[in-house]
Amino acid sequence: MRVPLIPRLALLVLATTAFYTYVGQMVPQKEVHPPVEIxxxxxxxxxxMVKVGREIMDGKGLCFTCHTIGKKGALRFPDLENVDxxxxxxxxxxxxxxxxxxxxxxPDHFIVQGFNPGMxxxxxxxxxxxxxxxxxxIAYLQSLGGSPTVTMETKHQYNKGGGx
Amino acid sequence: MGSQKVRLALLVLGGILGLxxLGRVVSYLVSHEYREPFRTPAGAQDATPRQQGLADEKAEAxxxxxxxxxxxxxxxAFPRVGSRVAVWVAAQLHLLFAAFVLAVPLFAxxxxxxxxxxxxxxxxxxxxxxxxxxxxxxxxxxxxxxxxTFMLLILxxxxxxxxxxxxxxxxxxxxxxxxxxAFFLYSYYYGWGKFHxxxxxxxxxxxxxxxxxxxxIANAWLTxxxxxxxxxxxxxxxxxxxxxxxxxxxxxxxxxFIANIAFGGSVAAAYAAFKFLQAESDEERAHYDWMGxxxxxxxxxxxLPLPFAGYWLAKEIYAFSQTLGLxxxxxxxxxxxxxxxxxxxNLFLAAxxxxxxxxxxxxxxxxxxxxxxxxxxxxxxxFMVWATPRSIIATVSEVRSMGGSVHPILGFLGVMSAKNTAxxxxxxxxxxxxxxxxxxxxxxxxxxxxxxxxxxxxxxxxASVFVIFLGIYGYFVEATVRIGLSVPQVGSVLLAMVxxxxxxxxxxxxxxxxxxxxWGKIPAASQYVLIFIAVTFTWLMGxxxxxxxxxxQHWHVYGVVRDTSVDAFTPTLGFATMVxxxxxxxxxxxxxxxxxxxxxxxxxxxxxxxxxxxxxRH
Numbered sequence: 001m002r003v004p005l006i007p008r009l010a011l012l013v014l015a016t017t018a019f020y021t022y023v024g025q026m027v028p029q030k031e032v033h034p035p036v037e038i039x040x041x042x043x044x045x046x047x048x049m050v051k052v053g054r055e056i057m058d059g060k061g062l063c064f065t066c067h068t069i070g071k072k073g074a075l076r077f078p079d080l081e082n083v084d085x086x087x088x089x090x091x092x093x094x095x096x097x098x099x100x101x102x103x104x105x106x107p108d109h110f111i112v113q114g115f116n117p118g119m120x121x122x123x124x125x126x127x128x129x130x131x132x133x134x135x136x137x138i139a140y141l142q143s144l145g146g147s148p149t150v151t152m153e154t155k156h157q158y159n160k161g162g163g164x
Numbered sequence: 165m166g167s168q169k170v171r172l173a174l175l176v177l178g179g180i181l182g183l184x185x186l187g188r189v190v191s192y193l194v195s196h197e198y199r200e201p202f203r204t205p206a207g208a209q210d211a212t213p214r215q216q217g218l219a220d221e222k223a224e225a226x227x228x229x230x231x232x233x234x235x236x237x238x239x240x241a242f243p244r245v246g247s248r249v250a251v252w253v254a255a256q257l258h259l260l261f262a263a264f265v266l267a268v269p270l271f272a273x274x275x276x277x278x279x280x281x282x283x284x285x286x287x288x289x290x291x292x293x294x295x296x297x298x299x300x301x302x303x304x305x306x307x308x309x310x311x312x313t314f315m316l317l318i319l320x321x322x323x324x325x326x327x328x329x330x331x332x333x334x335x336x337x338x339x340x341x342x343x344x345x346a347f348f349l350y351s352y353y354y355g356w357g358k359f360h361x362x363x364x365x366x367x368x369x370x371x372x373x374x375x376x377x378x379x380x381i382a383n384a385w386l387t388x389x390x391x392x393x394x395x396x397x398x399x400x401x402x403x404x405x406x407x408x409x410x411x412x413x414x415x416x417x418x419x420x421f422i423a424n425i426a427f428g429g430s431v432a433a434a435y436a437a438f439k440f441l442q443a444e445s446d447e448e449r450a451h452y453d454w455m456g457x458x459x460x461x462x463x464x465x466x467x468l469p470l471p472f473a474g475y476w477l478a479k480e481i482y483a484f485s486q487t488l489g490l491x492x493x494x495x496x497x498x499x500x501x502x503x504x505x506x507x508x509x510n511l512f513l514a515a516x517x518x519x520x521x522x523x524x525x526x527x528x529x530x531x532x533x534x535x536x537x538x539x540x541x542x543x544x545x546x547f548m549v550w551a552t553p554r555s556i557i558a559t560v561s562e563v564r565s566m567g568g569s570v571h572p573i574l575g576f577l578g579v580m581s582a583k584n585t586a587x588x589x590x591x592x593x594x595x596x597x598x599x600x601x602x603x604x605x606x607x608x609x610x611x612x613x614x615x616x617x618x619x620x621x622x623x624x625x626x627a628s629v630f631v632i633f634l635g636i637y638g639y640f641v642e643a644t645v646r647i648g649l650s651v652p653q654v655g656s657v658l659l660a661m662v663x664x665x666x667x668x669x670x671x672x673x674x675x676x677x678x679x680x681x682x683w684g685k686i687p688a689a690s691q692y693v694l695i696f697i698a699v700t701f702t703w704l705m706g707x708x709x710x711x712x713x714x715x716x717q718h719w720h721v722y723g724v725v726r727d728t729s730v731d732a733f734t735p736t737l738g739f740a741t742m743v744x745x746x747x748x749x750x751x752x753x754x755x756x757x758x759x760x761x762x763x764x765x766x767x768x769x770x771x772x773x774x775x776x777x778x779x780x781r782h
Contacts, residue, residue, distance in 0.1 A: 005441055012692055013752050016699040017745045023506050024741025027499040032734040034718035034727075065490045076490075114642050118486030124397065126487070126723035 035060035040132050046139055046148045053140030056133050061122065063137075069144065077119070078112045084146030096146065097156055100138045104129070105158040123158075131159040238322045239729045247319040248731035249743055252713075254315055256706055256747045257754075258308035260427075262382075263420070263705065264755075265305050266375045267428020268294050269352070271462045273368035280361045290455055294432055295353050296762045302349055304754060306342075320729075323720040330401050331385055334408070338381045344374045376421065383416050384408040389721050390712065391484040399724045411484035415477035416712075422473055425466035427701050433459030434698035435759050437691035440684075442763075449684035456694050457522065457683075463697065464515045468595065468661070471508075471587050472654050481715075488715060488722065493580075496734055497711050502553050503741065505583075507704045509547035512590055514697050516543060519601045521690040526605035527679030535600060542593045549586035554578030576639070584650050585635030588657045592628060595661050599668060606675040616671040620664045627660035702751055706744035714740070 003011075038055060041048075057063040066077040087096040091110055094102065102109055107119035122129050122137075129137065135150055142148040242250040272294040279287025316324040328335075348371035355364060387410050394406030401407065436456035443449045482489035491497065516539065523530050552574055576582065599620075608616070631653050638646045716722045718732040726732075 009438065009441075009695060012695055013699050013749070016696055017703065017748050020503070020507065020700075020703050021741050021745045023503055024744075025738045027502055027737050029736035029738045030496065031736055032496045032717060034732050062487055065487060065494070118482070120485060120487055124723075126485075126719060
């Protein structure tokens, strides 16, 4: 028995659509939720700040969308392994805290050789970290190749401090 | 023996169940036997009459309602599927019909112009056939547009009002252009054959200009959501022109303009395929085979430069925000591009298959058919490279043996250097298919034919080698250099296509024909291929529409208006593909209705005798 034309065409459309839906189910399935706000305690010590800073970099800060830790080869953005050791001497007159702060508040001010500008201003939307959140991120960055010294009271050139 | 035991067991079980059922019935009857109702003694009744109590309650509720403050909700919920899916489906259906309504006049106009200048009536009939599909599709576009607007206002009032406040100066021109669109479209359609050909062509030109202008305005609204410009940090408008002319506006305009043509061509080809399969005479089959060929030709020619427009769009997204670019290509949406690779690979394979089947239309043996297997090998290899993901879904032991989620060998094919190379070679190969099809049944007679062929082959080989060289070179250089390599790759492919075509035009001027093209003499499978291409194109548009919009993630306007609704999360790709599929099925159901309405035109009038069908009159 020959199937009439319209059901044949309907079957073709349905089968093609079903195939692509199937392909869609074969790739990794992940729901991405908006970043969770972390409530910062004012009296956090530096060790706690390092932990929170890592969480912020992973979530709200979206840092690991671009940056890596311990990856070699042709990269699009600087790898952060041992970054504190480099940060202390990267710009004359700026210590590591000052350099990290500048990288986040004014990312185009200094571009690491071999890379293109592209980092967003971190205290503005869409990322929009607060001054306190940025301090915790600095604490974590200091822990990568150095000893964290930053506290919740630390002042730098962008949070009403004169510089560090 | 065994069966006796079973029977006995069933008997016992049946008895128990029967007794249980009897017990339940008796218990029900006993508990429902008649009892005298309880009556409250007259002296113990409530002093407040029931009516008075109800009236007091109503008055209290009215008083509360009157004192209620007006609060504008940020969101309202759509029943069952939720607001996001409802708006998503309405917007996608609107876009699909809009793409069709914008694209069909464009090639109807071109085909009509060819007919006017060559005085070949076949082109006129073909252009009219395409235009017949427009009027119902135009109504459906407007209907879905209105549905989308109302849904946005009702379900996302705060965000929609913000968008309206930014773009309010664009609404009056938009409405005005819509009026002109209707004027041009209906006068173009109903005025077919009623005006001087040049006047009619003028109407077609007007229709295309107005349609494109409408698209440009609508594109400003949606691109602003992805790459806002012309506003303060708090979202206040500083410059309306900058808001319109944001980072992604022009790339989207170009991308959509080309994609609309490809999509419109493929749907029109599907219509021709549908009519071909329904045809009862050789003449009809010949006409619809030709129509399908032209529709598909338009679709594929428009499709070839589409990846380049895509590169430009991606580049502008990166230029606006690296974070947004990386979310697209390396974050939540990276696997979506593997699905896209499957779709585009299928489109290339199907388009080539249709061309190769079409070679059979030409009388006599075809000297080019021996090359097809090599082209097929090339296309398949490119497809495989393009669809290879960077990281692979693997078990823990597999990851351990690979030394990470990236395969030690195949992982190299998952990066942009390999993919850019694959897509460029894929385009070149399909272009070669076209060239071979064009030459079928012809022999060049110009004196420099041999040299011309050699130059064409040299250009093709040089472009291929250059593209592959840059692809390999990309593995050994820094990111800043590697990103820039896609430009010379694209440039060399475009240059090769333009120069080879230019040579071909002169090479085959006055060519000797070795066999007639027998329109309609093509296997029926080719027509199903055309429909498959149309469904794949539509699905691809749905998928890419999703990534363009979903890219903003939890922002209505990226970095400015945050999405705080229950739908602020990005769904899984599996869910997204299901929504896309539902939309595609709804579109084909509706476009089937459009095809059916268009085909009524050719049916004989009620009560007319046989053999007086209205086919071809206009």
